[in-house]
Amino acid sequence: MTVLPETVEGIRREVCALHAELVRWGLVTWTSGNISARVPGADLLVIKPSGVLYEDLTPESMVVTDLDGTVVDGVHAPSSDTDAHAYVYRAMPHVNGVVHTHSPYATAWAARGEAIPCAITAMADEFGADIPVGPFALIGGDDIGKGIVATLSGHRSPAVLMRSHGVFTIGASAKSAVKAAVMCEDVARTVHLARVHGPVEPLAREHVDALYDRYQNVYGQQAARDAKEGGHS
Template sequence: MLEELKEEVCQANLDLLAHGLVVGTSGNVSGRDDESGLVVIKPSGVAFDVLRPEHMSVVDLHGTPVEGPYRPSVDTVSHVYVYRERADINGVVHTHSPYATSFALRGEPIPVFTTTHAALFGGPIPISGYAVIGEEEIGREIVAHVGVGTAVLMRSHGVFTIGADPQRALRSALYTEECAEAAHLAILRGYVEPLPPQVVQASRDWYLTGYGQRPIGAGS
């Protein structure tokens, strides 16, 4: 069942490893099927470099296993909480990417220092409260803090990102780490002034209306 989604979620998990956002078995990607409501997620404790689509776990929106040879990720209850609360979200990513996690360990949001950050996220990447690993509490913290954005730093833990599909959630994870690295390196040299709110908003507006491809005839 859900063979295409299994392939998509498996590839997104492999991409986490390829981009250096995860090590060992820590981290995961999930995707929700709109029609059935079922969720495909990385299995628990299986190394990224051996993952195959047939290894993926399928669960319902309460985390109950439906199909798959392995137990689903320990973060499953957190993922499905987000899906239950946010009908617009069909992809969730969790990483411990080092630069973003360094902000999470300090309990600090990632400030908006670059126009790239402003365009993609529209504001600082927020920090959550503490939450217990493997519990629904993490999902509650994600929903409570993400707002209109796509990324949350889980205090003393790591990063969660969301998207309309697994690939867009993955893209948010990649850019969260890029923005965190740039911010970290800049702060090492001294105080950095965050971008003014009007610059952040202008960059965000441009991204939402002017970036990417549009059909011919849809404007210049």
């Protein structure tokens, strides 16, 4: 399948714009963190350049690489996490977006090597389980990607706390991976604050399952649209 230049340019614009959300929600500092998106119909991804300030990012500064992390187009070196992102895309064909942050509350859990227990309904909705801890791995190769895939394969959670490092999230789109990163930090903070006052009890499994199913399949406008379309058939 031939990928049109305008498709790649559209992904560049989307990835660039989404980086502003990481700043908006307080998930990154200085030049840390990154977002990538798979280019549909091609073995390519678009990712943030390494070491460039968020306010200096432009669509043109986004870097295009293949799924081995080799630069295909771009004037900058890609993120130091590119090999990790590329490994995720190779191993998980359903993933179209990957996000990495060092958001403070979630990274504090990662520093402890402790999963965030599924103790509030917002966690059950978005993650459907505890947010798990992945293994420690050094930056620069695909070991982080291997840890992400090993931890999240077969797991409902789109987020993993890579031990002593930070948060990685995956999604069916780059936007959904960003949402998971925002929600991960939110619930990490809430559960931490709850534990300051005493023990936190995880939700019962049957309640987690029911909440997750409702949020994923009924919540929002899609169910209403589906019902309306069904009524016209």
